[in-house]
Amino acid sequence: MGIQHDLAWTRLPVALALRVVSPFAAAMTVSIIYWFGTSNSGPTVAFDPSQLAYVLVGSVLYAQVASYAWVPTVAVAEGKNLAVFPHIYLTARSTALYLAGRAVSAFVISTIASAGALAASYYVLGSFLHATIPLNVTALTAAMVLFALVVDFPAALGMGYFLGAYSLYASKFEWSLPGYIAGLLMVFSGALFPTSVLPFPLSTMAHYLPFTQFIAAARDAIIPGTSGNYLLSLGLCILGGGVLLLSGLLVYFAAERKARRDGVIDRRMA
């Protein structure tokens, strides 16, 4: 249903191509900012293609998470607006599985879109900036990046459940959440700059976020010469993701029970 909802409204190639445009443009924007800043700040600041790869990979990955982590929210909001949400709730006395299914489909679509955005921005940036961006793309490294994306899924789903719990009660602010998620990930996930740039204790908190760790792992896999530890990053990501998913589920179930008691499961305007 999620795949149908997100892609079947037009022809499949068109729907997928449209999904690529936004992460491509976002990745281009931050990569060009890096290029512009380093190329015009005097001799003390030097343009480094490895750093460009760091920014490019980070920007595509944060966009990938941002584009599916909010799907549970919109699934609740849209479902209530179209009056299908109460029926989904009634079929299993919970909508948690439905939200997980929608998140899985969005994850698949956003992964394909992000791969397309990375490939497109790699070639376009190389052409515009006359630079060779050092990315080591082989079957093995691609599989390692994909594995990192999968490992991060529980964390994103956990965040989705928190937002979904909010969405059970809200009736208009939920539409602004994608912007918040994208913005927070930009600042705190180490997507564009090392988390050490942030002041303490934010830097420490941001460093141990599962989203930061999965981006670090993906960089370790695909950017040559990165000094991180792929397995350690994935381990931390799994740990943080497990905590986030468990707490997200507990909050969502509690919100669902309360929503039923308060009679807002089928209320369009909360």
Added chain:
Amino acid sequence: MEARPWLRTMKARALVRLWSIFGERLWIVVSMGFPVLTSLALSLLYYSIGATGYIGFAILGGVMVSFWGNVLWSMASQFNWDKQEGLFEIYLTSPGSLSAILIGMSIGGIIGTVPSAIAVILIGWVLFHPVVAASWGAVALAFGLTLASLYSMGMTLSSLYLTYGREAESINNVLQDPVSMLSGIYFPSIGAGSPFPIALQAAASLIPLTIGMEALRGALFSAQSVASIWPELAVLAAMAVIFLFVSRAALDTLERMGRRDGTIAVRIR
């Protein structure tokens, strides 16, 4: 056309927009999220690479992206949403002018976006102390003309989106980031310092935001006076007038076609 009913229609629509924004305090805070966080992240990116002299670009970009988001989501899409809710038919059957409604919507949108823009400036100023060398008269003129041309473009898009159904939202999603990139909200996309080939720079120059950002950066960070940036100001003024006429013509055409084909009241296509 009489001026008084036109002005009253405009005022009424502007007030509805203002009440919808300022009547819900949480909404003001919520609408700040994306521009503030994006501006903060990109300022930190400039900071982390040692390009501290350009942090002001990220802050100015955050201010202007607030207005660009407002144009896309609260101007361009609005008539389409109004149509789906049955409000557009009421607009058409009322004696109020559609242009007055659109301009009222723009004025309400601009005032409603100001808190978000102020938040970006304050947070950016406190955290990063960006270096500013401004010619304030030129800044004010460039800012005013950029908004005028941007919201005129929003009126044109609003007319065009009426012909679309659910595609309108997808078009908005597709437009937001590429236009932000092409128009150089956070870095120069035309002229010196642009990474784009000439053809792409020429295409980007058709977007009012591109010209506006160029003029604003010149006036705010290089103390360029009105005499220095007058070509950009003239282009912005011309764009504002042209888009205004195009939106009016597009609305008239769509209304005529809608009446002829009986599609004005069709909510979902």
